[in-house]
Amino acid sequence: MEKVMSLPKEVYQALLKVVGPENIADRPHILAALRHTNPQSGRQPPSPAAVIMPGSVEEVREIVRICNRHGVRYNAVVSMFGMGGVVSQPGMLVISLRRMNRIIEINEFDRYAVIEPAVRQVQLKAEVFKRGLTYPTASAGPSCSVLANFLTSGDHHTQQSSSRCSRYLLGYEWVTPTGEIVRVGSLAHGAGWFCPDGPGPSLRGLVRGYGGWGGGLGIVTRIAIGLDDWKGPRVLTTQGHSPDYKIPFPPDCHRVFIFKFPTLEKVRDAMTEMGKAEIGQAVLKFFYATEAVLFTVSANDFRDLWNSGLYQRELPRALWVYLAAWTPEELAYEERVMRDIVEEFGGEPVDASITRKYEENMDFFILVSFLQRVLKLGGGWSPTKLGADSIHHMFEVAAAIPEFFYDFIEKGRILDAPHNFQVIPMEYGHAAHIELLFFFDNQRPDWQQIPAEVMQKSMESDIRHGFHAATPPRVKAVMERLGPLYSNFQVWTNKIKETFDPNNVSNPGPG
Amino acid sequence: MRAAEAVLRFREGVARFLKADSIVDDARTLESYNRDISFVKGGRARLLVYPQNREDVRGIVRAASKNKVPLVPVSSGPPHYRGDTVPSADAVIVDFSRMKRIIRIDPVSRYAVLEPGVTYGQLVPELRRQGFKLVMPLLPRANKSVVTSRLEREPGLIPKYQYDYLDPLLTLEVVYGTGDDFRTGSASGPGTPETLKADGVNPWGPGVLDFFRFVSGAQGTMGLVTRAATKVEVLPSLEELFFITSGDVRPLVEAMNRLLRKRVVDECLALNGANLAAILAESLPQDFAELKKDLPPWTLLVGLAGYQRRPEERIAIMERYLREICGELGLKARPSLPGGGGREKKVTELLSGPWRSEPYWKLRQKDACHDIFFLTTLSKVPEFVGVMRGAAERHGYPFEDIGGYLQPMVQGRGCHVEFSIPCGKDETARVKDFFIEASETLINEGAFFSRPYGPWADMVYGRDGEGAAALKKLKAIFDPDNILNPGRLCFREGGRG
Known part of the structure; x- marks a missing residue:
């Protein structure tokens, strides 16, 4: 059985003060649930040291700052559907965002919804259908996080008439790897949740490209997504x-x-x-x-x-x-x-x-x-x-x-x-x-x-x-080996990671 | 090193690879780059260079980095309006007008690859000849660079084709301030542009970053783009333009919203009487004055299109939807323009290409024109029209003389709102006061100035310290010596800010 690394007592206590005792745990039977074997790879993932469940962006910010002060590596998760495991290295802190599951707003006229990370596809889809609206829904199943699919994956079956999920990302609230809260685009200017790009160069480019960081560049605590009118029934009748x-x-x-x-x-x-x-x-x-x-x-x-x-x-x-x-x-x-x-x-x-x-x-x-x-x-x-x-x-x-x-x-x-x-x-x-x-x-x-x-x-x-059918995954050794074939993108990716996450605490990857 | 000496050494460096006629120091020519129509004042153009290809651009950037010489990129022909090409300090102008190759028009995958000097006047007819159309901004100058327009996220006339604010821009080839070149999205690789078989139409990535977004809206501060791919669309085989008029902007906004969310219309924009008269007048000032008097306060222009297959059937269905929606709102969609004196055909022609005559339509009334533009949601458009009217009244500027333009973007999830203030030589100070105060009021009320040119930069970034800090970190990565158009946006104190 793998030896579980623990957080130093003072770090655990500092984190406990942020969320209360009911929202943090390091007991072995709880951590065991966070290192289940992935059916695709059979790989036994490393064990986290603790799991914490913040309830607000302010709590996320405080947790991230504590992690930076003490050099604790962390990864934010919701659905845990990813193939890489919940943490990439042993001894990390799992920041489970499951308590942050509110649909903040559905704006029917301007066609957007503002959601927290743990809002599920099945939760949001039913709400927007009722209003005659829909959104691009990644083919990941109803229990998955909407936010995660807008930030990480996001291809789906109806993108002939729409686009990938990432195109529909209209704004986001981001706790940077070092613990600042940044609101991007129109949101930062009191203008509402409708445009993620600007002013000037677009910070929207930081949080995802073709794929997402998988927790490697801070934590997105809220997003707005674009909605389309829905041509189907407002309530799906099941037989x-x-x-x-x-x-x-x-x-x-x-x-x-x-x-x-x-x-x-x-x-x-x-x-x-x-x-x-x-x-x-x-x-x-x-x-x-x-x-x-x-x-x-x-x-x-x-x-x-x-x-x-x-x-x-x-x-x-x-x-x-x-x-x-x-x-x-x-x-x-x-x-x-x-x-x-x-x-x-x-x-x-x-x-x-x-x-x-x-x-x-x-x-x-x-x-x-x-x-x-x-x-x-x-x-x-x-x-x-x-x-x-x-x-x-x-x-x-x-x-x-x-x-x-x-x-x-x-x-x-x-x-x-x-x-x-x-x-x-x-x-x-x-x-x-x-x-x-x-x-x-x-x-x-x-x-x-x-x-x-x-x-x-x-x-x-x-x-x-010379086919562009994928880009190398965010695995350091692979990126270093293949990056030069892809315009040396790893050089710029690494610089951005180092600049925004100088302590390398935000899901650093398997190395 | 003094600026003059640095430029001298820069010149010696670039003379090794640029042709003699690609380096210009003629005082009169340089002088023309020192100002534009905006209120922006700055430094001086010390030298002008014309790159012919990517290698030239790399060499220019490396020489500038070595000698700490600021570079100001210019791709469009004059006149310029926004101050972004006016040097903020003594600088070298990099004029891309000689990089004007249309590298590829792909009829199957519907895209074009362009050098930065390709203009609307050059590209639009070529595309039309091959059965394609370009989603264009409203009546751009014929000498305006298509790539710059895309990079600066200018709104297009057909919102249904736009899935986010950078669309229809696809992939880029860019030279960063370090002198390194880079290709974005599926143009990144594997391999070289010569061996890569991809079409370069996937704009995202490579990897976990959307690199093309960092260069967008950047006014040349993040990198110099040497090649870009943009979407092109099928040229409709049948088109019909309808006019929907109203004294109030509210019902038109409601109509735009309903038409766009059902994907009924292609072109979709609203103009007020002042703008429509400036565009349509045969002669000034008489014809302009009469038109302005006769035209309705606001006109919504919507285009219906049928493509290559069963175009009549498509148009018939869309026209029915159009009439139903207008009927619900008490509006009428007409093929004729009330008060337009039979100039409907001219409108159709104008919307399909750039502005080709002189002076530019925004300069037909007075010597200068100052645009205030921003983004908002469609629901808030009427409120901002009211804010602008209030500002005009405070400054004694007749609101009906100000051009108004509403351009829904991203399928109607956002709207570009633009007010054009004509300005005579004798009223510059008064208009400037009006311009500044109106801009500040609009920002305070929640208008999103997503492209903060000139004086807007301080107003915008002063309200967003965290965002500005993040942008400065990016600038330090891509342009560590702060040589690319320094002084713009929030990059006042050098790359590390």
Whole structure:
């Protein structure tokens, strides 16, 4: 059993004074819950020294200042859904923001919501739906923090008609790594929560780029996000009970189509044309094996479906289209344009049984409330690629996947699903996101090496071809090795980290 | 080292790689850079250099860093309005007007890659020829740099295409004050620009930072951009422009909000009578005066568009939505402009390109024009129009003579509000007082001056000490010798502030 490092008594007492005894703990059985093994990697994460639960930005600031005074490293968490573990090094302080779970404001006219870190997708989504509004919802499941997805991840299924979550970040309140409270953009000027950029150069660039810091540059205690008008029902009507439930939308204004094409190039071109025509609430080339996992309720069901060969036959070169409109007339117009495009590129409908699953579960496109089903196989799964550029470039990247992927398949190390990647256009096709998911058997003796090896081969393929399908993760050794290939971004990233976190206390990373 | 001596050594340094005609010290030419139409006064241009490529820019920055010579970047042609190109101390002007290549227009992924000297007058017709349009600010000068306009977050006429305040700017190639060059987003790599296959349309990153945001709104203080990618849009095959008029700005704001949240309209902006008359008048002063008298106090201009597929069907649906929304608000959307004397076609033409005639439309009434502009939410626009009216009354300036322009941004989540104050030579002092007091009042009332030019910088950063401190830390990283347009924004006392 790992020896748990403790905080010095005077530090613990100082922290206790900030939040009270009911909101801090260092007892072993509580800390044990914060070092659960990650199912994707099997890695035993290091143990924190204590966990503290502030209730306000002022308390967060005081905690951070104490950490700086005593050289205590910390990481702020909410959902603990991240793959890197709750802390990156032993002996760190976990700052759990779960008490900060208020929806501060929903402004219906100017279309923004102000939220604290622990507001969950399922909590905010229901509130904004009631008001005829919605927001880009990362495909991370209903229990995840909205704020974390705006700051760290944030790709989602309907970004054809919107964008990545990060585009919708309108303002934030930030406790810097050294404990100053900075309010960014219009918020700092008493002008409200609507613009994160300015005055002058935008500090918005500090808190996230393509990805987020994962707690490495202070703590964001409040954000505003942009809202869009919602074309669907204000209350979702559920039929049945989980896991066999259905959520259909009114069919006169909401329809789902899945078309198969003769080649990936045709999928790409149809996707591009739908962007130019500005149609489709969601347009994507989705993961076919992941879909099979999502839409079955047990591992046996999945095996039956997968072994039937239906998905391998119908979906490797398919395009998913979800049309949503204000009126039936508009829906009919979009459907006509879509059919023109599909016909032009040789598409035809897939087996109706596949499309029916989406028609019955249209919540897929807005919340993926059954995302946790991906874990039900009992095996491992992991993503790679996770980058963005043009639709054209993303399909160029996809075409090269077999170069490194078949080696793992042929050796039986991963599920035989070479087309299990998704390409999701954003902003009506001005860019697109790619992600490659793979499943593996965690009963194999070498299973813990599989994700890292696939990711490495994927990155090597990108570098060899000059593909921008990911940037090196915030792991110091990897950044130092690969950063020079990416415009030396690690130099500037490190300078910013050192400048804003001179004591290197804000989740310094695994080193 | 004295400034003159430093510039001399700088000149010796850059003479090793710049062509002779790219180094200018002619007094009359330099003099033209020492002032603009704004109230900003400063130092002197000591030398003018014209880089031709990224390597020139790197060399110029390194020579400036070595000799501690301030550099002031200029990309657009004159006249300048905001004081950001007026040297705050003795400086070298870096004029990018000779870096004017349109490097690429990609018809599939809908973007263009430009050097900083590419102007609206150059790019718009080229795009149109290839079936694309550029989301533009309102009637920019034909000699205005597209890249600078994007970097400075100028509002575009089509809010539905804008997903955040930097959109449609994509990726950048930039030379920092250290002389290092850098590429942002998916232009960063892997590899060199020559080996990279990505299109460079993902603006985010690389990694955990949005590097392109640090250079935006920076007035050249964070880095010199040598190349930028911007989105371009499909040129509609069918367009219709509608005019919605009102004596009060409130119903128009409500209409903009409803139209944008349903994504009904392409172009969406409101102009008051003074601005619309300045734009449409055939001759001055008679035609202008008559137009101003006849035009409604406020006019909302909205464009409907059909693209390459079934354009008539799209326009018919959107027109129905438009009429429904206007009907709900007691407004009328007309294809004709009341009081406009049949100049609807001219409006359509003007909105599709830059201003090409002389003088610039803002200078048609008087010698100068001073703009006050800021951001707010649509809900607060009427309140700020009232604040500006109050300030005008206090200073005895006729409010109806002030140009008014409302430009929703980011799909209507924000709104750029701009008041243009024409100013004759004999009234500079009076207008300056008005300008300063109105700006301060608006800031006090919660107007967000997100691009604080000239005197606004002190007003804005004086209220945001923590934000200014964070910006100074960034400046010290990217421009440690404080050579890039020093004295602007909150960077008064050197990079480390």
